[in-house]
Amino acid sequence: MIPFLLIIAFIIVFSIFYSGQHRKKKATGDFPPSWRLVLDEKVGFYRNLSDDEKKRFENDVMRFLVNVRVTGIETTVDITDKLLVASSAAIPVFGFPEWDYTFLDEVLLYPGHFDRDYDIGSKDEAILGMVGSGNLQGKMILSKPALHEGFSNKSDKHNVGIHEFIHLLDKEDGSIDGIPTILNNKAYARPWLDLIHASIKDILKGKSDIDVYGATNESEFLAVVGEYFFERPELLKKNHPDLYALLAQAFHQDMAAKRDVPAKATIERNDPCPCGKGEKFKKCCGA
Template sequence: MIFTILIFAIIVIFAIYSFTKLKSKPASIFPKHWHELLIKHVLFYKMLTVEKQMIFQRRIMQFLSEVYIEGVDIEIEELDKILIAVSAVIPVFGFREWRYNNLSGILLYPDAFNEDLEFEDQAHSKIIAGLVGTGRFEKQMILSKKALYSGFENNNDTYNTGIHEFVHLIDKMDGITDGVPERLIEHPYVIPWLKLIHKEMEAINDNKSDIRNYGGTNEAEFFAVASEYFFEQPGLMQEKHPELYRMLVACFHKN
């Protein structure tokens, strides 16, 4: 209980800080040595042209100027900031400009946590790797550092917790997290999108899909899980789920 109250206090500080400082804070200059860290840890960035890498760098710094990042029982390191910012930029890199107006602060935990936002002495219930806050935690995101790093360590899987949570934020920008991101999908395509979601969810729940089982939970989780797959293994998705691949290409404005 005390731990949860402490987290709530930190989030209140987030809100005050973001209101008074962050929105007017200019973006810093991209540190040159971050380029090598990005090349080493982020395949998406490595595959970009030099020109687009420079754009990506600016987008990272813009994001970091708008969001406050705080560690819980850990010190925030450079790579923590980089991987969080990368997770935010990748899904919206196809857009000329993007602002996460529904996010002001991010709490980075050392490991997974439970529904009470506790991770100490809760080994049996450490089940959450990331979440987008609601209610008193509105405009906040909580991420597990271990899960964040894991998402960028294996380039052969379809998992990325950071991207997953930022896709939830994108979905939520129309006011509700329902798997239908109105900022991305034009109205005439909403019904075809929902039909496709339900078709793919049915395949997941019948054990006839390689999309991970969590995507069968509901429409919002399907969108986030499918987006992880799309950005981690686009070629594989194009081969195994061509219709879903084409729809996500259109959603994210991605070539």
């Protein structure tokens, strides 16, 4: 009887500890106007939202930055870097209000590409983003230049930040398998997998405009075509209507229906940080 009671006690204590570890902090305070300028200039997804949706996106960004550290490895990190990381996280899950990523506590920004041993500037591999595992469980690694390129190039169907956060979203059901959680239902999973395999065959035959990296496996296909969905939705809907329809259902977003709004302002390099000076400035902007 005593061992059984000890086991029950351990389960209760572990459950309390586990829930405490995964309890997310809420964002407080107003969204700084200077941050809004960054989003307006850099993030097309944000510009295309209604005023109410922008407020929700801003709250998602603030909540992400409260709960997830953004750390530079051999590179500096400023508020623009942090906002682009947070936007990469918020975009794929914007259709799921108040979403928090379970398997993430820190994003590491590298000054360039890296290899599978996390060595920077490797001549053997040129990885631009990775969801960590093993000793790096709970981490994500992104190339800082690639992160910025993903938001500045609006025609290439690529965004490494969105790509890696789609992998993380895919992981929420316990495995990165290329099947979004909402499509795990058998009624949707089979059509989705059939469409993936047919699309991969077209890619390998050179009959598709989907990036060839999407043919690597099911999980990479989801991440690659997810980039396409968020970067060039109208083109995806035109070229791959069935694929677009399932992705719109999976992400709870009809991206092709959003209007394209140009940036209103250009941010100058000497714009002041919204946090002010001193220690508060350092904590906020990473200076």
